[in-house]
Amino acid sequence: MANSSGFVAYFGTELRRHRERLGWHREQLAERVPWSVWTVASVEQGRRKPPPGLGEHADALFNLPGVMTELSKKAQDDSTPFGDFVDLEQRALLVKLFDMRVVPGLLQTPAYARALNQLPGRSLPPQELDRVVRMRIERQRLLDRDNAPTLHAVIDEAVLCRQIGDCRVMREQLAALCRSRPNVMVQVLPFSAGSHDGIVGPITIMRLPDEPDVAYADGWPEGRLIDTPAEVIRAQQAFEQIAALALPPDLTREMIQAYLEEA
Numbered sequence: 001m002a003n004s005s006g007f008v009a010y011f012g013t014e015l016r017r018h019r020e021r022l023g024w025h026r027e028q029l030a031e032r033v034p035w036s037v038w039t040v041a042s043v044e045q046g047r048r049k050p051p052p053g054l055g056e057h058a059d060a061l062f063n064l065p066g067v068m069t070e071l072s073k074k075a076q077d078d079s080t081p082f083g084d085f086v087d088l089e090q091r092a093l094l095v096k097l098f099d100m101r102v103v104p105g106l107l108q109t110p111a112y113a114r115a116l117n118q119l120p121g122r123s124l125p126p127q128e129l130d131r132v133v134r135m136r137i138e139r140q141r142l143l144d145r146d147n148a149p150t151l152h153a154v155i156d157e158a159v160l161c162r163q164i165g166d167c168r169v170m171r172e173q174l175a176a177l178c179r180s181r182p183n184v185m186v187q188v189l190p191f192s193a194g195s196h197d198g199i200v201g202p203i204t205i206m207r208l209p210d211e212p213d214v215a216y217a218d219g220w221p222e223g224r225l226i227d228t229p230a231e232v233i234r235a236q237q238a239f240e241q242i243a244a245l246a247l248p249p250d251l252t253r254e255m256i257q258a259y260l261e262e263a
Helices: 007-021 026-030 037-044 054-062 067-077 081-091 110-116 126-143 157-161 167-177 229-245 249-262
Strands: 094-099 150-156 184-189 203-207 214-217 224-226
Touching: 007 026, 007 037, 007 054, 007 067, 026 037, 054 067, 081 126, 081 203, 081 214, 081 224, 094 229, 110 126, 110 167, 150 157, 150 229, 157 184, 157 249, 167 249, 184 229, 184 249, 203 229, 214 229, 224 229
Parallel strands: 094 150, 150 184
Antiparallel strands: 094 203, 203 214, 214 224
C-alpha cells in the first residue's frame, strides 16, 4: 500500500499493472484516452501525476468502479502543478517563457525574490520566506551546470518599470538582466507592441529529452501543466508571436540599461 508521499508513483504502478493485465501496449492505452503515449509513459513511471480525468477513464477501461478515480484524487493531493513543473524544468533541454507581471523566477535576484514575497497580502513568516528564496535560487543553478539548458525569456516592458522592493533591489535586478550568458537570451516586449497572444497570461514551454514538449500556464490560484499536443502547439505559436514582436537582444539590453539609469 502506498504511503501519503507515494500516491503519484502508486497510481502509475497500478495503471501499468492493469494495462498489462489486458495485454495492451502503452500505445493501445493512449488510443483509448485523450492523452498522448508520452503522457501515459510519464504517469506510469511516476514522473508526472495523473492529469484530471485519467482515473475515471482508467476505471471505465479496466472495469474498476471508482478505484483508479479515488487513487487519482490521492495522487493529485500528493503533488502540485508547480511541483511537477519544477521537476520538468530541471530535466529540460530548452525553456521558453513569457511573463508580463514580474521577472521570471529563473532570472530573479535573491533580493528581488525576497521583496516579491513580502508584498501586502503575500507576506510570509521569516523562516518560510528564507526557504522560498533559497528554493528559488536553487532552481537557478540549472542555468550554470555543465549540461545547462537554453533559456529564452521574453518579459513585458511593464516588468522593468514595476518596482518590487526599493530602488537598490530594482537596480540590482535590472543589472542582472543585462548579464551576458551564452545559454540565456532575454527580450523585452515593448508597450508599442500593442495587443498580442500573451495578454491572456504567462506561459512556459519546455523541451524534454525523449518526450514531446510540455507547457505550463501560470494562473490564479495555481497554474496548470499542458501536455496535450494541440494545446502545446497553440502555446508555441503564441510564444513565437510574442518573441517576434519583442525587441532583439541588443535593443533589449539598451532598454534595460535606460530603466537602470532611471531607477
